[in-house]
Amino acid sequence: MISLIEFFRERLKIVIVACLVLIGVIALWGSFMIDLSHAHTKMEKIPFFWSFFGLIGGALLILVSRFFGRLGIMTREDYYDE
Amino acid sequence: MNNFWLHPALILIIGGLVLPFIKGPIRKPYLLLVPVLTFLNVLAMNKGVHGVVQFIDWQLIFGRVDSLSQIFGYIMSLMCIIGTLFALNVEEDTQHIAAWFYVAGSLGVIFCGDYVVLFLFWELMAFASVFLVWFRRGPQSLATGYRYLLIHTLGGLFLLAGFVLRYYNTGGDLSFGPLGVDTPNLSTYLILLGFIVNAAVPPFHSWLQDAYAEASVAGAVFMCAFTTKTAIYVLARGFAGMEILIVLGAVMALYGVVYGVIENDGRRIFAWDTISQVGYMVCGVGIGSELAINGACAHAFAHILYNGLLFMGTGSVLYMTGTCKLTELGGLYKKMPRTFFFTLIGGLSIAGFPLFSGFVSKSMIIAAGLEHHHYWAGFSLLLAAGGTFLLAGLKVPYYIWFGKNNCSTEVWEKAADPPWNMQAAMAIAAVMCAFIGCYTPYLYHMLPFPVEYNPYTAYHLSETFQIIGGTGIMFFVLKRFMEPTATISLDLDWFYRMAGRGFFWVDTRIFQFIDTSIGEIYRYIGLFPLMTIARFWSWFDWNAIDGVVDGTARTVRSLGGAVRKVQAGNMQYNIFFAASVAAAAVLVFVFV
Numbered sequence: 001m002i003s004l005i006e007f008f009r010e011r012l013k014i015v016i017v018a019c020l021v022l023i024g025v026i027a028l029w030g031s032f033m034i035d036l037s038h039a040h041t042k043m044e045k046i047p048f049f050w051s052f053f054g055l056i057g058g059a060l061l062i063l064v065s066r067f068f069g070r071l072g073i074m075t076r077e078d079y080y081d082e
Numbered sequence: 083m084n085n086f087w088l089h090p091a092l093i094l095i096i097g098g099l100v101l102p103f104i105k106g107p108i109r110k111p112y113l114l115l116v117p118v119l120t121f122l123n124v125l126a127m128n129k130g131v132h133g134v135v136q137f138i139d140w141q142l143i144f145g146r147v148d149s150l151s152q153i154f155g156y157i158m159s160l161m162c163i164i165g166t167l168f169a170l171n172v173e174e175d176t177q178h179i180a181a182w183f184y185v186a187g188s189l190g191v192i193f194c195g196d197y198v199v200l201f202l203f204w205e206l207m208a209f210a211s212v213f214l215v216w217f218r219r220g221p222q223s224l225a226t227g228y229r230y231l232l233i234h235t236l237g238g239l240f241l242l243a244g245f246v247l248r249y250y251n252t253g254g255d256l257s258f259g260p261l262g263v264d265t266p267n268l269s270t271y272l273i274l275l276g277f278i279v280n281a282a283v284p285p286f287h288s289w290l291q292d293a294y295a296e297a298s299v300a301g302a303v304f305m306c307a308f309t310t311k312t313a314i315y316v317l318a319r320g321f322a323g324m325e326i327l328i329v330l331g332a333v334m335a336l337y338g339v340v341y342g343v344i345e346n347d348g349r350r351i352f353a354w355d356t357i358s359q360v361g362y363m364v365c366g367v368g369i370g371s372e373l374a375i376n377g378a379c380a381h382a383f384a385h386i387l388y389n390g391l392l393f394m395g396t397g398s399v400l401y402m403t404g405t406c407k408l409t410e411l412g413g414l415y416k417k418m419p420r421t422f423f424f425t426l427i428g429g430l431s432i433a434g435f436p437l438f439s440g441f442v443s444k445s446m447i448i449a450a451g452l453e454h455h456h457y458w459a460g461f462s463l464l465l466a467a468g469g470t471f472l473l474a475g476l477k478v479p480y481y482i483w484f485g486k487n488n489c490s491t492e493v494w495e496k497a498a499d500p501p502w503n504m505q506a507a508m509a510i511a512a513v514m515c516a517f518i519g520c521y522t523p524y525l526y527h528m529l530p531f532p533v534e535y536n537p538y539t540a541y542h543l544s545e546t547f548q549i550i551g552g553t554g555i556m557f558f559v560l561k562r563f564m565e566p567t568a569t570i571s572l573d574l575d576w577f578y579r580m581a582g583r584g585f586f587w588v589d590t591r592i593f594q595f596i597d598t599s600i601g602e603i604y605r606y607i608g609l610f611p612l613m614t615i616a617r618f619w620s621w622f623d624w625n626a627i628d629g630v631v632d633g634t635a636r637t638v639r640s641l642g643g644a645v646r647k648v649q650a651g652n653m654q655y656n657i658f659f660a661a662s663v664a665a666a667a668v669l670v671f672v673f674v
Contacts, residue, residue, distance in 0.1 A: 001419040023551035030544025038541035040452035040460070050545045054468050054552020059560060061469045061553075065343035066563045074344050074569040080579060
């Protein structure tokens with residue numbers, strides 16, 4: 001297990017490129033090569049809709065959460081110890 | 083009882099009471115035997131109504147066995163085996179007893195047919211599980227346990243008020259079944275409030291991350307499985323189709339993710355994830371269709387296993403290293419590779435990755451939402467699915483097992499895969515997560531309604547891979563915003579924590595000031611005259627009462643002294659004085 005992990009870590013760039021290529025292929029496949037009749041809304045039929053949903057959704061969740069945290073929600077660990 | 087029927091909760095309760103007497107090499111086999119017998123007992127149950135007891139004017143039902151209660155009973159008793167195996171190296175009998183009583187409470191609720199039995203076991207759950215927090219014996223455990231107990235007592239009171247009001251409104255109906263969600267009244271809302279406190283629906287959710295993160299290592303594994311999913315069971319039984327639950331569930335799903343992103347403690351992140359995942363189930367109950375209820379049940383089943391696995395994984399890190407904070411960990415794949423592997427499977431399952439359990443369960447709820455045109459809810463749940471992958475599939479594995487090594491020398495040296503029983507429990511849960519994801523009939527055949535749903539369509543696969551892929555890219559692009567910081571996150575518990583402090587401040591400052599002032603006023607106005615009066619009576623007692631008494635005594639003493647002087651030791655003088663006194667006495671008697 002450890003040697004397998006280290007094998008991939010040593011080839012990190014190749015792993016990253018392979019993952020990106022795989023995601024791209026899946027996005028192409030999902031947008032143009034499958035039956036879209038299962039879609040519930042019209043916008044789901046826009047090419048790469050779910051890829052953008054994942055990208056924008058992920059970014060929104062990270063940035064909004066961080067912004068929310070910086071409003072004073074994130075505070076020192078001993079806050080309640082006083 | 084009208085026929086022989088053994089309640090599975092009874093096996094756990096009796097098993098727990100006998101446990102302190104079991105010592106030596108048979109203790110560990112016994113620890114496993116009790117939950118295994120409970121599981122077999124649940125498997126052997128026939129559908130129908132069992133365990134009917136007449137109590138005063140009420141007919142209490144302990145054993146309503148139908149497809150809904152069976153699937154929940156099955157997974158609860160299975161999780162009890164896995165949890166007990168994980169806790170096998172815990173030496174304290176009391177911790178096992180608390181855990182088993184807690185599961186007994188859950189099974190009691192699941193198989194009950196009326197509100198009295200439901201309430202009895204509902205409270206057993208709360209009062210047994212609080213010990214799993216207290217047994218951590220950390221600096222915060224006691225206070226956390228009391229907060230947990232207070233919130234659950236509040237929930238219990240809502241429930242009690244609700245079903246008592248319903249009892250009077252309906253002329254004595256105590257049976258627990260579908261409530262009129264289309265025409266809800268006050269009793270319906272009170273019962274709903276009681277249930278959603280246990281389901282950790284905002285704003286009643288703060289007990290969850292507070293208690294789960296502070297519970298003992300083994301205690302958290304039990305706690306993460308039973309309370310919220312038992313609440314989902316009662317919601318599915320009583321409130322299927324109540325639309326407000328769709329809104330609450332969707333809010334929960336996103337709320338948990340947002341807090342998870344800014345959290346630093348591994349177990350607390352999964353506690354937030356629990357709120358998020360329970361949100362899916364609450365949403366499913368709110369949608370109320372057959373597919374949605376099936377989805378809620380399937381997701382509860384899957385969630386119990388993968389959430390248990392995640393808490394076992396992070397609990398193992400805590401158990402071995404003494405910390406679960408991401409800022410104090412990193413690079414542990416070299417030291418805890420098996421724990422990493424099992425936790426990753428849990429993470430992929432909760433994220434709904436294809437071939438794992440979450441993929442075949444949560445998608446049913448999303449599909450039901452979209453089918454019934456609750457588009458905003460469906461897309462919120464899909465967004466939360468991406469967020470869940472962000473947390474459980476990326477953030478926790480990355481910052482605990484990879485990333486920058488922030489381990490102190492002590493943490494690094496202590497880090498290792500946990501004892502065999504903890505690994506075995508994780509392995510069983512991991513295999514179950516993969517099995518459910520790969521072989522859907524196993525789970526789908528247990529669901530309350532027939533299933534026509536197929537999660538492995540090309541469209542669903544492409545949708546899931548694209549969301550996960552997109553979210554994964556954003557994690558690495560925006561990683562600097564995901565960096566854990568040594569902080570805690572304020573939540574709605576701030577209000578009651580501060581209210582508690584406010585009460586303490588008011589008590590120690592204002593009430594104590596009033597008390598002191600009244601004391602001083604009493605001292606000057608009340609005590610001074612009282613002391614004066616007391617001094618007078620003291621004087622009177624000393625000089626008047628005691629004067630009379632002491633005067634008599636002094637007179638007698640003086641007389642005695644005089645008499646003593648008269649007695650010179652000469653007999654003739656003595657006889658003279660005695661005869662004179664006698665003569666004087668006779669004269670007085672005769673003439674006076």
